[in-house]
Amino acid sequence: LVSREVKAEDSQVRVGDLTLGGAAIHVIAGPCSVESREQIISTAQAVKKAGATMLRGGAFKPRTSPYEFQGLKGDGLALLAEARKETGLLVTTEVKDTATLDAVAQHTDILQVGARNMQNFSLLEAVGETRKPVLLKRGISATIKELLMAAEYIVARGNTQVILCERGIRTFENMTRNTLDLNAVPMLKALTHLPVFVDPSHGIGVRKAVPAMMRAAVAAGADGLIVEVHPDPPRAKSDGFQSLDFSEFEKAMGEVRAIAAAM
Numbered sequence: 001l002v003s004r005e006v007k008a009e010d011s012q013v014r015v016g017d018l019t020l021g022g023a024a025i026h027v028i029a030g031p032c033s034v035e036s037r038e039q040i041i042s043t044a045q046a047v048k049k050a051g052a053t054m055l056r057g058g059a060f061k062p063r064t065s066p067y068e069f070q071g072l073k074g075d076g077l078a079l080l081a082e083a084r085k086e087t088g089l090l091v092t093t094e095v096k097d098t099a100t101l102d103a104v105a106q107h108t109d110i111l112q113v114g115a116r117n118m119q120n121f122s123l124l125e126a127v128g129e130t131r132k133p134v135l136l137k138r139g140i141s142a143t144i145k146e147l148l149m150a151a152e153y154i155v156a157r158g159n160t161q162v163i164l165c166e167r168g169i170r171t172f173e174n175m176t177r178n179t180l181d182l183n184a185v186p187m188l189k190a191l192t193h194l195p196v197f198v199d200p201s202h203g204i205g206v207r208k209a210v211p212a213m214m215r216a217a218v219a220a221g222a223d224g225l226i227v228e229v230h231p232d233p234p235r236a237k238s239d240g241f242q243s244l245d246f247s248e249f250e251k252a253m254g255e256v257r258a259i260a261a262a263m
């Protein structure tokens with residue numbers, strides 16, 4: 001169902017009054033985790049001013065260690081809803097399991113399925129039963145084919161509103177957090193009609209290098225980006241080392257717009 005052979009034209013995903021996968025590049029930006037009202041509202045205002053059209057923020061966080069910050073959970077969802085109301089930005093947050101799916105679906109415009117859950121087939125089936133747009137992130141060691149088959153699980157249940165997201169894969173390289181596989185962008189664009197987003201933050205995992213990968217992703221043909229932005233990255237409760245501050249994000253957005261306009 002997700003193959004270009006079945007449907008030649010690009011599919012568009014409608015979220016509120018936005019069209020993802022159309023002519024315009026859309027940028028989702030915000031903190032790795034929602035931490036406080038002040039943090040999420042100030043970030044929402046800053047990323048909106050810089051040109052982002054959607055806000056991200058984790059509430060249920062799948063952390064590598066059980067002793068790390070696990071997110072504000074329900075309180076985080078409520079704060080996202082406040083930020084949405086305050087700024088008009090649409091929001092996306094990760095749905096970590098089927099148990100919290102209903103709560104997350106009520107408070108978000110796009111359900112984010114994280115890399116660690118890309119092959120959680122029960123979760124894929126459950127989000128496939130909803131009619132909410134889904135941002136499906138590539139698994140840490142998943143092939144392009146496996147990503148497409150994970151999307152197929154969702155679409156096969158009747159939810160056609162799927163956006164794919166390249167977010168870096170695990171390789172032998174350890175200077176960076178992951179290896180952002182920009183090869184995946186033109187490959188996916190050829191293989192599927194679904195919109196393709198890129199997450200340069202998790203993809204490289206090095207704050208100063210994120211803007212270069214934002215530019216590169218757009219040049220490679222991505223339909224959009226999801227970028228981590230925090231008011232004070234060194235103090236972030238998760239992923240501060242790869243989060244841009246407001247002025248870094250604003251500058252990078254100007255560069256991204258110039259590249260998009262030249263294409």
Ligand code: PEP
Nearest residue numbers: 032114115116137167202
């Ligand atoms: C995130 O977006 O903060 C996240 C946990 O991403 P991923 O699932 O790609 O690791």
Ligand code: MN
Nearest residue numbers: 032228238239
């Ligand atoms: Mn993160």
